[in-house]
Amino acid sequence: MITVHSVNLSFAHNGATLPVLRDISFHLESEDYCAIIGPSGCGKTSLLFLLAGLLQPDSGTIDITGSPRSGTILQNFGLFPWKTVSQNIALGLVLQKRPPHEVRRRVDSLLEEMGLSGFGEHFPGQLSGGMQQRVALARALAIEPDILFMDEPLSSLDALTRERLQNLIVDIRQAKGISTVLVTHSIEEAVFLGRTIIVLSGRPGRVLQIIDNPDADTDNFRQSDTFFQRCIAVRQILAGEVDGPHA
Numbered sequence: 001m002i003t004v005h006s007v008n009l010s011f012a013h014n015g016a017t018l019p020v021l022r023d024i025s026f027h028l029e030s031e032d033y034c035a036i037i038g039p040s041g042c043g044k045t046s047l048l049f050l051l052a053g054l055l056q057p058d059s060g061t062i063d064i065t066g067s068p069r070s071g072t073i074l075q076n077f078g079l080f081p082w083k084t085v086s087q088n089i090a091l092g093l094v095l096q097k098r099p100p101h102e103v104r105r106r107v108d109s110l111l112e113e114m115g116l117s118g119f120g121e122h123f124p125g126q127l128s129g130g131m132q133q134r135v136a137l138a139r140a141l142a143i144e145p146d147i148l149f150m151d152e153p154l155s156s157l158d159a160l161t162r163e164r165l166q167n168l169i170v171d172i173r174q175a176k177g178i179s180t181v182l183v184t185h186s187i188e189e190a191v192f193l194g195r196t197i198i199v200l201s202g203r204p205g206r207v208l209q210i211i212d213n214p215d216a217d218t219d220n221f222r223q224s225d226t227f228f229q230r231c232i233a234v235r236q237i238l239a240g241e242v243d244g245p246h247a
């Protein structure tokens with residue numbers, strides 16, 4: 001469970017203060033699937049970093065119940081090009097000093113689960129974008145996280161590869177009971193993957209609206225009328241055609 005209350009964030013830039021996030025408040029239940037969407041530069045990545053504990057707010061609070069183990073997938077995959085696929089996937093486990101036989105077992109099972117069997121000794125540069133993304137996903141899953149933070153994980157992929165990986169994310173979180181927080185530019189992706197969709201304004205990012213999207217993850221949602229209606233609703237909020245409760 002994550003509760004964000006009246007969070008403000010700014011960066012110092014060229015001697016001036018750049019306000020990035022203003023008065024952000026929301027609440028996520030455990031095993032929620034959250035999508036954060038907003039215009040470029042509105043502070044989405046900064047908000048994800050705050051949630052992941054990689055940044056601290058200027059004011060306000062972020063309370064996370066328990067001590068969930070978190071995995072993070074950064075923009076552009078964040079793989080080490082000089083390490084093999086297996087070594088990349090093993091990274092978190094090695095840092096946790098897990099025994100080598102356990103690391104090998106987890107890596108082999110994730111290679112299979114992600115459809116990467118036979119590519120363990122390849123380097124990231126020898127793989128397609130979709131495969132690299134699956135390596136990044138496997139690396140984040142290796143430590144068996146309770147919550148997965150993802151920063152535009154699929155943005156550089158072609159449309160069909162992107163859809164396949166969106167489906168894979170759905171399968172994984174259903175099978176493993178993982179909460180996800182996803183930053184995306186894509187309205188369709190936010191609606192497909194976000195059960196709670198947080199729509200931010202331009203910088204400094206404020207919450208324009210929080211949309212409850214309970215149909216995310218249900219069968220055939222992508223083809224349903226509800227899906228298209230929600231996409232239109234999110235587009236209207238982003239375009240300023242509808243005032244949200246916090247606008």
Ligand SMILES: Nc1ncnc2c1ncn2[C@@H]1O[C@H](COP(=O)(O)OP(=O)(O)OP(=O)(O)O)[C@@H](O)[C@H]1O
Binds near residue numbers: 013020041047
């Ligand atoms: N470490 C930093 N120091 C100074 N300014 C920063 C820093 N990180 C981000 N910013 C600025 O904060 C603003 C928000 O950046 P952020 O990356 O959070 O936005 P975003 O919504 O994720 O952008 P995009 O959609 O383009 O990826 C931008 O104007 C950016 O230049």
